[in-house]
Amino acid sequence: MRLLQLAATVLALGSSVQGAPAHEIAPRQASVKYCDPVSTICYSEWISPERIAFRTAIPDNATATADFDVLVQLQAPKSVGWAGIAWGGTMVNNPLTVAWANAATVVVSSRRATARTYPQPWTGATYTVLGGTVANSTHWTVNFLAKGVSNLGTSRLNPSSTAASIAYAQSNQGPSSPSDPASRFGIHNTRGKFSHNLALGKISNFRAAVAQLASEA
Numbered sequence: 270m271r272l273l274q275l276a277a278t279v280l281a282l283g284s285s286v287q288g289a290p291a292h293e294i295a296p297r298q299a300s301v302k303y304c305d306p307v308s309t310i311c312y313s314e315w316i317s318p319e320r321i322a323f324r325t326a327i328p329d330n331a332t333a334t335a336d337f338d339v340l341v342q343l344q345a346p347k348s349v350g351w352a353g354i355a356w357g358g359t360m361v362n363n364p365l366t367v368a369w370a371n372a373a374t375v376v377v378s379s380r381r382a383t384a385r386t387y388p389q390p391w392t393g394a395t396y397t398v399l400g401g402t403v404a405n406s407t408h409w410t411v412n413f414l415a416k417g418v419s420n421l422g423t424s425r426l427n428p429s430s431t432a433a434s435i436a437y438a439q440s441n442q443g444p445s446s447p448s449d450p451a452s453r454f455g456i457h458n459t460r461g462k463f464s465h466n467l468a469l470g471k472i473s474n475f476r477a478a479v480a481q482l483a484s485e486a
Contacts, residue, residue, distance in 0.1 A: 294320045294344065294408075300466035305342070308401060310478045312342060313470030315463055319439055321345045321352050327467060328475040331428035336420045340479055342401075343368055343375075344410040350443035351454050353380075357421040358434030358462055361385060364394045364418040367454070368411050370404035371447040375411035378450040390451045394418050400485025412482050428471065432464035 296318045303314035303324055312324035324342040331337035345352050350369060357363030365380040365388050377398055381391035394417030401412045419426040426433055438457035446452040472478060 294322055294346075296320065299464075300469055302469055305401075308478070308481060310340070310342075310481070311470070311472055312340075313466050313468075315465055317437055317439070317461065317463075319346070319349065319459060321349060321437065321439060323354065323435075323437065323465070325465070325467065325470045326472050326475065326478065327428050327470050329471040329473045331419075331471070333425055333427040333429065336417070336425065337428060338475075338479075339415040339418055340412070340475065340482075341366070341415055342410065342412050344408060345439070346408050347404075347406065348441060349409075350440045352439045353437060353457070355436035355438075356418045356426065357424075358436050360388070360436065360438075363421055365391070366394070366396070366415065366418065368413075369443050369447055369454070370409040373404050374398075375402050375404055375409050376447060376450055376452075377411060377413050378452070379417075387453075393420075397483070398486065399479070399482035401482055402486075414479055414483075426467065429468050431466045431468050433467045434462060435465045436460065436462045 297316045300313045300315045304311040312326045314324045316322045322344040326340040351367055353367040355363050355365055360382055367378045367380055368375055377396040379391045379394045380388035382388040397414040399412040403410055438460035440455055440457050442455050444452035444454035
């Protein structure tokens with residue numbers, strides 16, 4: 270029995286190392302706590318109807334009166350050409366994060382739109398892609414540090430919020446030049462809005478977690 274349990278554990282870890290989903294990716298209507306079985310980093314997780322997992326971790330000492338960094342893990346089926354996040358809950362005048370697979374890795378692009386038009390590249394937020402980022406035959410996963418996304422212009426994300434309004438969108442079609450973060454991409458196939466429990470993703474070891482993933486990049 271112990272040998273069987275050990276073999277199952279090794280297989281599970283092996284799949285996770287290769288970038289395979291470590292648990293069932295099923296749509297969720299509410300955020301839950303998720304701890305990555307490989308890195309052991311814990312996040313607040315929400316999963317869209319398209320089975321796109323959106324996970325965030327933030328410093329436990331973050332406040333609503335100052336900008337704070339966000340550690341993000343985004344995981345999507347291979348059929349998703351691009352996935353995007355609107356941090357303020359709407360597309361217009363908010364930091365937009367768009368990600369897509371590029372060969373065996375993933376590209377993250379910073380965007381912003383001042384109207385309901387095509388979002389242009391934006392330098393107001395920066396992203397550092399970290400270790401554990403991979404694209405394979407079934408899905409793609411990206412770990413990245415986001416700076417500037419908590420500042421919504423006229424307001425800020427509240428790190429203690431249990432119901433932060435965040436919007437997402439996705440397309441079945443990838444960008445025209447997937448290796449270029451400034452690439453053009455088509456309109457979304459589906460979109461939605463969800464209430465995300467930011468507070469659930471507070472972790473005391475935030476800096477260590479980022480350093481851990483950075484060392485694996």
